[in-house]
Amino acid sequence: MSARTGNQYLEQICKNSPEVWIGADRVTDVTAHSATQGAAHEIARLYDLQHDARYRGDMLFTSPTTGQQVGTQFLVPTKQEDLLRRRRAHKIWADATCGLMGRTTDFIGAMLTAWYVNADFFGDTADRVRDYFEYVRENDLFLTHAIIDPPVDRSRPPSQQPDRFTYLGVEAEAEEGLIVSGAKMLATAAPYADEILVWPFSRRNHEAADAPYALAFAIPTNSEGLRFISREPYSSGNRFDHPLASRFDEMDAVVVFDRVLVPWNRVFLNQDYDRVNRIWEINSNAFTGVQSSARLMSKLQFVAGLAKRATELVRTDQFPQVRDMLGEITTYIELTRAALIASETTAETTASGAVVPNVTPLYAVRNSGNRWYPRVRELLQLTVAGGLLYQPADVSAFRSEIAGDLDKFYRGPEVAAEDRVKLYKVAADLAVSGFGGRHELYERFYAGDPLFLRINTQFQMYDWAHPLDLVDSLLDSYGVDDVLGASGEEVT
Template sequence: MATRPQTGSDYLASLDDGRVVIHDGERVARVAEHPAFSGTASAIASLYDSLHAEDGTADALLAPTADGTGVTHRFWAVPQSADDLRGQREAIRAWQRQTNGWLGRTPEFMACVITSMAAHAPFFGRFEGNVRAALARDQRDVTHYAQALVNPPVDRELPPDEVGDVFLHVVRETDAGLVVRGAKAVVTGAATAQRLLVSHFGGEVQTDGFAIAASVPVATSGLRIFTRGTPFRADQPLASRFQEHDALVVFDDVLIAWDDVLIHDAETMLAYNRGAVGWNARLAFQAATRLEAKLEHVAGLAVRAVEIMGTEERRGTQAALGELIAFRHTVAGLRDAMIEQAVPSGDSVLPGIDSAMAFSALAPDAYSRMRVSLETVLSSALAHLPVPQGALGSDELAGLEPLLRGSNGADARERLEVVGELWDAIGTGFGARHELYERSYWGQPERTHVGVLGLARATGRIAEWQARRHGSDAAPTTHPTADRIRA
């Protein structure tokens, strides 16, 4: 039988590797057992276990590894056709519906980068072999990554290469590898990851010392992860299961083995960030499928909530719910358009760039609008949660339960369950962090919009549209390709 990836137990055991995680200022002894991380770790473990299900459901999640010796999650395979992308969509969707899209960094997430790199392996020059080896390893294991791209928000008026006291850079080269020093910020899910994909994004580096991309084990000596808790109660159904932390990762003279280095020159880093391997479009493909699952979950709760409130016949309520569902359809439609617009790219096919960028431009504002709309429609129902759901049934609350019932057959338990989960989704610290997460997912929204304009100019679209105004049949001089993605 073909070798399968790690199990949930394998994953949980891998977190007990001596990693240095400092949460709320205190060293964490065992990450998988710490209250701040145990819910997320358990949720990720359940995803791995689904790859080993014996009821036949695992088959739709799996595809052969490149060397044919095993199977992997479908998104970890390099797609060769639109049908491959459709299969990857279903595999991503199956995992995201298990977590309802609330985990931004699930184990298939970083496949968008590693597979794109492998499909363009010669681009990486002397590190081509490392890129191919990384894919082979990560396909076999379905490695759980966190992405460490962003520099800490300091000295932004200076070029990155001039902030050597903070930004990650190489301090020396040795026979064993590169020794790096500095920090990366907003590394979502670092504490529960197995490896970090370290790279540079935001400001163009000009020197090779600051142009570093590598795959780094989380337990590497000298690497420290700092997180701060978003307080939550045990009865918060989402926060207790899916709390992710945006970490500051500090590298104190960390040795990165040569075998783990993927980029180490400014020219390659610049081209990589400008879309030479197309990972941005693959990222949008996964992100849209994740957001689709989250919106389906929220919409299902919201429809039942207004029924419990007895306001489902109000026109304004119906309009707000319809808009939320339309947002879900738009996200799913843009993702499916990425499949239909797929283009050859290296040794793979790449999801359509136009639709990928349209999704990245739409999602931040639409998610924020969704939250405000729900707060308006649900209004005081979100505040009418006088007791925890788990307290129902006690002698002290026996007489209170009839006062908490809802409309349309909802008893107190259902009302507190449905509205309480919506409160966690949009009203608590967990919910507020998720709005910030979706709004900041692609960086500054203005940058995305500028990129959309730049791509339209680079592909000749603007010239074509302007020519039509004068009755010309002129066609665009260039066509969209994977190399013209603008981050």
């Protein structure tokens, strides 16, 4: 099978819908349910972009095994142009969603690319990882992932939780595979995914007693015993009044495993706590960091454009304080762009010939974006200000007896009321709504605890050689004898 179209994606996810719960409501078709259909159809639109003549050259390449056209998200780079091509593909999808869907399938596609490049890390199961990567690539599957344990008792390791299977662990080994039970979080975009990739992500090193919880595997999202408990949706409104939430609410869910069978060919790590503790060696951040940075850039560009257009409409863009705040947003855009370019121009080639982006500048963006985005959302609030609360409650007002009031009092100097309200509804959806609040929380924490991320990547893992060499070089350039002569007097 080659790269999917939107209709092929919708048909497959409709046929194989996972068990999704929204409150007491079990969703039987994510393509039709009011809480999930908006995002499902946006994802379908992304699949169609792969086949758009404008983007096909960047978004598709020829599979090395089947000769079919497959997604660039699975391209294993062997030259710098491949890195640029991957970045362009990520950016096309990010722009199509204004950067508001953080877990489009190219995020896990990037992660699996790193797993494939570094498959030897998995030891005896390396070929399973390679085979799975090719399976996902050739079938153009949409993947989510779940890597965090539920926050029941964060002070204790997996083996000391209130229930043996509070955290996901092995119940038994069967002839067909592992039987696993427990829970993982937070599977973003789970209702729309064909498969789920699971592995542990924790600051706490696993010990021997935690071996049953040291797992890495992938299974279909409609596997028996697997269910997703979703948060409250933000997508129930119409497109005019909730222009972003109605389309881009990708949903987050807790994943419950109730004696789920994981076939052996899908088990990548089985109770191997040593490898789980070292899984960072795969360096998947080098690839996912490109995707998440390209997406962040689209999101920052969208907010910048939104604030610029909203202030233009009421002519506050001439005020110096407004220009300063908009300029601050563009600063973050260009720092993100610079990090992406730096990651490509200083890429490294592995022994197998794969060209891997330099993760260091990508870490810098990841560890800054979780501060930048909350600030950017604040800047949107500060620049648009009371205009965010200035809108009529819903679109029906334009076809009511107060329509004349709207035409008079909601217009701008050179724009009709409908056009002004339409734009400000977008700004309000991002700046003050529940959907917008979720996005701020997402940017703060999607990569993990910001404090420990910065400590690990910007301090412990950082290459301090050159900074320290600069200091040592300066200190080595003079001494007491250079300042005081034999008589002890200062030499001029």
